[in-house]
Amino acid sequence: MIEKDDWRLIVIDDPERLKNIYINPTDGEEISQNAPHLKSCSFCLDSVNDNMHQKWFVTEDLSDCICEECYNDFKDMFKWNLLDGWDIEWFVKCPQCGGKLERTPYEQDYIYFCKKCNVLYSENLDDELDLPSEKT
Numbered sequence: 001m002i003e004k005d006d007w008r009l010i011v012i013d014d015p016e017r018l019k020n021i022y023i024n025p026t027d028g029e030e031i032s033q034n035a036p037h038l039k040s041c042s043f044c045l046d047s048v049n050d051n052m053h054q055k056w057f058v059t060e061d062l063s064d065c066i067c068e069e070c071y072n073d074f075k076d077m078f079k080w081n082l083l084d085g086w087d088i089e090w091f092v093k094c095p096q097c098g099g100k101l102e103r104t105p106y107e108q109d110y111i112y113f114c115k116k117c118n119v120l121y122s123e124n125l126d127d128e129l130d131l132p133s134e135k136t
């Protein structure tokens with residue numbers, strides 16, 4: 001049984017938002033490929049590795065990912081509803097407007113574009129990139 005003052009409940013920001021939500025099972029490889037903005041467990045901060053044998057759980061809105069151990073420890077406390085993981089809608093949220101970003105291959109990498117904000121982001125969403133100037 002997990003105590004209410006478990007250190008992981010202190011690490012996570014605003015745990016209330018994760019109560020009674022739907023959770024999809026996935027793995028480290030899928031997260032690394034489809035949602036690279038998810039880098040670590042929201043509870044224990046364990047890193048996501050690009051590994052299909054590492055089990056992970058993601059929220060439907062892809063705002064958080066949860067490692068297997070934390071999932072098992074907290075599923076009762078948070079009353080999670082486990083989905084089958086078959087139709088995860090992988091998308092990446094714009095850090096500014098929260099809208100869906102479009103993912104585009106770019107050189108060796110991917111970049112993201114928000115139509116609404118007209119902003120390009122680098123793969124880790126840390127940097128805003130300059131829009132390619134339109135050739136006239």
Ligand SMILES: [Zn+2]
Pocket residue numbers: 041042043044045046066067068069070071
């Ligand atoms: Zn964890």
Ligand SMILES: [Zn+2]
Pocket residue numbers: 094095096097098099114115116117118
């Ligand atoms: Zn946006």
